Amino acid sequence: MRRFSVPILLLLVTLGALAAPGRAADKVRVVATTTDLKALTEAVGGDLVEVDALARGNQNPHDLEVRPSLMVKVRRADLIVMNGLELDQWAEVVIQGANNPKLVPGAPGRVDASEGILVLEVPTTRVDRSMGDIHPVGNPHYTTDPGMAPAITANILNGLVRVAPQGRPAFEKNRQAFLAKLEQAEAGWVAAMAPLKGTKVIVDHNMWVYFLTRFGLVQAASIEERPGIPATPTHVAKVIQLIKDERIRAIMTLPWGDAKLAARIAEEGGAKVVPMAPGVGGAKGTSGYIDTVDYNVKMLAQALK
Amino acid sequence: MRALAYIALLCLALATPLAPLTAAGQDKDEEIAALRRELENMRKTMSTLAERLQALEAQPAPAPAGQAASGQAPSGQPYVGDVAQAPPGSAPPSMMDLARPREPFALYRQRGAGQLLFDMGVTGDFIANLTQRNVDKANAGTFADRENRFFPREIELSFFGQIDPYARAEVRVEAGEENQGEINLKLAEANLTLMTLPFGTQLKLGQMRNRFGLLNEIHEHDRPQIDTPNVLVRFLGEEGLVERGAEAVWVPQLPFYIQLIAGVFDGDNETLFGRGKISEPLVTGRVRTFFDFDEFGAVQLGASVASGPNADRQQTTVLGVDAKYKYKPENWLHPLITVGGEWLYLWKPFTTEGVDDNGDGIIDHPAENRTRHKQGWYAWVDVQPWRRWLFGVRYDWTEFPDARGREWAIGPYVTFMPSEFLRFRLGYKHTERDKRDLFGDNGGSARIVDEILLQATFILGAHPAHPF
Numbered sequence: 157m158r159r160f161s162v163p164i165l166l167l168l169v170t171l172g173a174l175a176a177p178g179r180a181a182d183k184v185r186v187v188a189t190t191t192d193l194k195a196l197t198e199a200v201g202g203d204l205v206e207v208d209a210l211a212r213g214n215q216n217p218h219d220l221e222v223r224p225s226l227m228v229k230v231r232r233a234d235l236i237v238m239n240g241l242e243l244d245q246w247a248e249v250v251i252q253g254a255n256n257p258k259l260v261p262g263a264p265g266r267v268d269a270s271e272g273i274l275v276l277e278v279p280t281t282r283v284d285r286s287m288g289d290i291h292p293v294g295n296p297h298y299t300t301d302p303g304m305a306p307a308i309t310a311n312i313l314n315g316l317v318r319v320a321p322q323g324r325p326a327f328e329k330n331r332q333a334f335l336a337k338l339e340q341a342e343a344g345w346v347a348a349m350a351p352l353k354g355t356k357v358i359v360d361h362n363m364w365v366y367f368l369t370r371f372g373l374v375q376a377a378s379i380e381e382r383p384g385i386p387a388t389p390t391h392v393a394k395v396i397q398l399i400k401d402e403r404i405r406a407i408m409t410l411p412w413g414d415a416k417l418a419a420r421i422a423e424e425g426g427a428k429v430v431p432m433a434p435g436v437g438g439a440k441g442t443s444g445y446i447d448t449v450d451y452n453v454k455m456l457a458q459a460l461k
Numbered sequence: 462m463r464a465l466a467y468i469a470l471l472c473l474a475l476a477t478p479l480a481p482l483t484a485a486g487q488d489k490d491e492e493i494a495a496l497r498r499e500l501e502n503m504r505k506t507m508s509t510l511a512e513r514l515q516a517l518e519a520q521p522a523p524a525p526a527g528q529a530a531s532g533q534a535p536s537g538q539p540y541v542g543d544v545a546q547a548p549p550g551s552a553p554p555s556m557m558d559l560a561r562p563r564e565p566f567a568l569y570r571q572r573g574a575g576q577l578l579f580d581m582g583v584t585g586d587f588i589a590n591l592t593q594r595n596v597d598k599a600n601a602g603t604f605a606d607r608e609n610r611f612f613p614r615e616i617e618l619s620f621f622g623q624i625d626p627y628a629r630a631e632v633r634v635e636a637g638e639e640n641q642g643e644i645n646l647k648l649a650e651a652n653l654t655l656m657t658l659p660f661g662t663q664l665k666l667g668q669m670r671n672r673f674g675l676l677n678e679i680h681e682h683d684r685p686q687i688d689t690p691n692v693l694v695r696f697l698g699e700e701g702l703v704e705r706g707a708e709a710v711w712v713p714q715l716p717f718y719i720q721l722i723a724g725v726f727d728g729d730n731e732t733l734f735g736r737g738k739i740s741e742p743l744v745t746g747r748v749r750t751f752f753d754f755d756e757f758g759a760v761q762l763g764a765s766v767a768s769g770p771n772a773d774r775q776q777t778t779v780l781g782v783d784a785k786y787k788y789k790p791e792n793w794l795h796p797l798i799t800v801g802g803e804w805l806y807l808w809k810p811f812t813t814e815g816v817d818d819n820g821d822g823i824i825d826h827p828a829e830n831r832t833r834h835k836q837g838w839y840a841w842v843d844v845q846p847w848r849r850w851l852f853g854v855r856y857d858w859t860e861f862p863d864a865r866g867r868e869w870a871i872g873p874y875v876t877f878m879p880s881e882f883l884r885f886r887l888g889y890k891h892t893e894r895d896k897r898d899l900f901g902d903n904g905g906s907a908r909i910v911d912e913i914l915l916q917a918t919f920i921l922g923a924h925p926a927h928p929f
Contacts (some may be wrong), residue, residue, distance in 0.1 A: 212756070216794055221787075222928040223759055224718040224751035231661065231712055249926045252629075253720075255712040257657035262626030285882060385880060386848070412792045 184320045187233040189244040190217050191436035192299035193269055193308070195445040197237050199334040200312045204323045208233075210247065213437030213448075214411040218289070218384070222249045230254035233265070234319045237312055240270035241296035258319075267315030269308045273298050276365050288382025299435070301366035302342055302449045306335055341446050345371070345453045352460050357406045358395060358427065360413035363434060367452065376404055379418060386414070392421060399425030406430045406459040411438060430459045579622025580923035586615040586637075586682035589915040596912075599905030603688045603890060603912055605699075611915075612638040615681050617649065621925065627657045633680075639699075649680075649703070663710045671702040672722050672747050673765045675783040675803050683927060685801070685841060685853065687888045687916040691870055692805050692837030692859035696779060698732035702767065704743060705729065722747040728769040733779060733809070733862075735772040743769030751929070760786045761929055775810035775830065785929065795845050799853075802840030809833045809862050835860040837867075851876040857892075861899060868894040874914075882924075886916040 183206040188194040194209035201207065208229045211217045217239065220226075230236065231254040238244050251259050258265035275294035283292050298304045309331050317324045353372035357364075360379040368375055377398050381391040398404065399421070408430050409418045415429075422429045433439035433451050442448040589611040590604055597608040604614075614637050621631035633649040652667030672678045676685075676693065693701060706726030713719060728734035728743030736743075749763040761784065768778040785801040810832045815824035837859025845851040857870040874888030892910040894900075900907055 214792060219794060221789065221796075222926055223753070224720070224749070224761065224929060225753045225759065227712065227928075228716070228718045231714055231718075246926050249928055252654075252656075253712070253928050255656075255661040255663050255710060257659075257661070260626070260656045261623050261629075263657070285880075289881070412794055 188237040195436040202330040213435040216412045227254040237267040240268040243296035264318045289384030297363045396425045582922035584617040592912045596907040600902040601900030601907035665708045690839035691857040718751040720749040734769045736770040778808045799843040804838040807835040866896040882920040888914040
């Protein structure tokens with residue numbers, strides 16, 4: 157073993173030297189688990205932050221493969237913004253593998269963006285896995301609703317201030333500017349969706365309840381009979397019948413959903429498939445948070461005309 | 462004109478005393494309007510507070526102390542919440558913080574005695590195997606002394622979670638059939654990890670599955686095939702390396718991922734080491750790195766070493782290199798192709814027996830210390846065209862560490878997963894050895910072994926994800 161000791165020592169010294177320089181700029185390094193949270197963090201942080209997302213916009217954030225390349229991003233971060241509500245539990249494994257003491261549970265470099273959110277679909281009865289991959293603390297897809305942005309950005313602001321208190325005035329200013337812009341855009345979305353209030357839609361995964369509630373639409377059924385479990389033929393037949401009976405016109409789909417099945421149901425029932433952007437970057441032209449909501453509103457409004 | 466002048470004077474005379482009354486009326490109107498506005502604001506605030514209260518009541522646990530809870534705008538209403546001040550004193554723990562006594566009692570008071578602050582889960586792993594009679598007699602199958610049986614291999618009860626802001630712990634107790642009809646209960650793992658040490662290091666202390674190679678750290682029910690690869694069983698024993706001691710992990714802050722692990726252990730593994738003294742320790746090391754080829758393909762490379770004295774205090778060393786590649790097409794929820802493999806090289810010293818050539822009672826060739834050089838490897842490929850179905854095959858080749866001879870095996874298998882918590886596997890394994898008498902229990906022998914293997918695995922409760 158002694159013959160190996162010199163190369164091992166050299167390797168350790170080299171790595172130590174490479175690791176030492178640390179950060180290039182004074183920006184706060186932030187990692188967000190989803191692209192929505194990345195966009196909202198950028199909106200608050202502005203030029204003072206450098207934000208990376210762990211999941212892509214068209215990726216299923218429930219079930220991300222924990223790659224060591226994600227740990228590289230987390231290893232260097234000062235702050236991690238997490239969706240919470242058990243959507244991104246895989247991030248804990250990434251944090252553990254990254255050996256970054258600033259982000260371990262209880263550390264100030266963690267932001268749970270769901271704090272203070274009015275959570276929908278919180279089970280009120282006993283739940284177990286016979287119900288599928290159910291979220292026992294409620295539906296975690298609150299970032300689809302632009303009305304949640306004030307609360308989310310408030311949580312992000314608090315986190316940023318914890319790690320970079322000197323940036324508070326700039327963060328607050330950025331946040332107010334973003335919320336003003338969002339409010340302006342929201343007026344247009346509300347107007348576009350107003351004639352569709354009460355309209356029923358089908359979803360492939362139970363992800364749009366916050367978005368639909370915001371604009372007064374109703375989710376009639378989900379192609380997934382139970383979350384995370386593929387639909388049975390009986391359930392598919394029921395959904396098709398429901399579309400016919402209720403004259404439902406739109407099936408909102410996700411990039412990772414079963415596109416063939418959605419297309420078949422739409423064809424047999426006489427509805428349209430509406431490919432939605434589940435997050436920022438989840439479809440063409442959705443590079444920012446406002447763009448993404450705008451895309452989803454337009455896609456749905458157009459399909460339901 | 463005079464009459465008009467009188468009327469004007471009269472109006473002025475009447476208006477002069479009434480003027481204060483009119484002003485008072487206007488003030489009252491303004492006051493009423495202000496009160497109405499205030500009432501409206503209070504109504505909105507009440508409404509928002511009611512919704513927030515409802516939300517808080519719906520949540521199973523209260524928000525952590527010191528964290529800001531910001532209101533959310535209900536549909537059609539303006540957002541009224543504001544940003545809370547950052548909690549004081551939330552700086553990273555210093556060395557002095559680490560040295561101070563911990564006070565977790567606040568957590569206990571906050572959550573109450575009836576609530577668990579950690580996760581727990583149960584895993585069940587059942588195996589069935591069918592093989593030839595001579596293999597059964599010689600205990601020469603993949604699951605020695607359990608041939609032609611259906612048995613619980615690993616029923617595991619696990620507890621894991623944060624101890625405090627600085628450390629986490631895991632405890633796993635498992636029961637399983639190791640010999641025909643005998644269920645053994647044992648401590649599989651019990652360790653704590655200090656997570657906030659300086660320079661991005663972590664320290665794991667206790668009993669653990671060592672991070673050696675690709676599969677050793679993974680529990681049997683989570684491995685990619687029904688059985689453990691032959692080279693790992695022959696070199697490290699059926700249990701693999703499960704040791705007591707300490708393991709330090711360093712992930713340097715680099716543009717690419719590299720993980721360096723060094724450990725010091727008792728060396729209880731009887732197959733390879735067996736000295737069992739921390740004063741003469743088993744020393745382990747591992748380097749792991751990872752590259753993303755593109756968004757959808759990635760490879761992990763690793764090298765491991767374990768070196769320690771055996772029961773006779775002879776230094777034994779095993780070196781391993783491993784690789785794993787996964788390809789996951791865009792928008793797929795699972796990989797389409799997974800390829801992995803591991804190669805082990807063993808330096809195993811032993812002492813020869815003295816030889817008396819002519820039977821005169823004098824040792825002509827005295828006992829001497831020699832070293833066996835042995836190696837083995839395995840490789841597998843998995844193809845998962847559908848979420849619920851996976852098809853794979855593994856090839857094994859290994860020498861025997863304590864005897865001359867080698868064996869190879871090939872085993873195709875198919876996996877069906879109704880959900881991520883339930884899995885069934887059916888496999889076939891064909892093994893050929895170059896000697897008949899390597900396994901000879903009960904006077905039997907087996908050079909060629911054919912086996913049909915079945916595995917059923919379930920998970921109840923929490924189960925942490927495995928990286929890559």
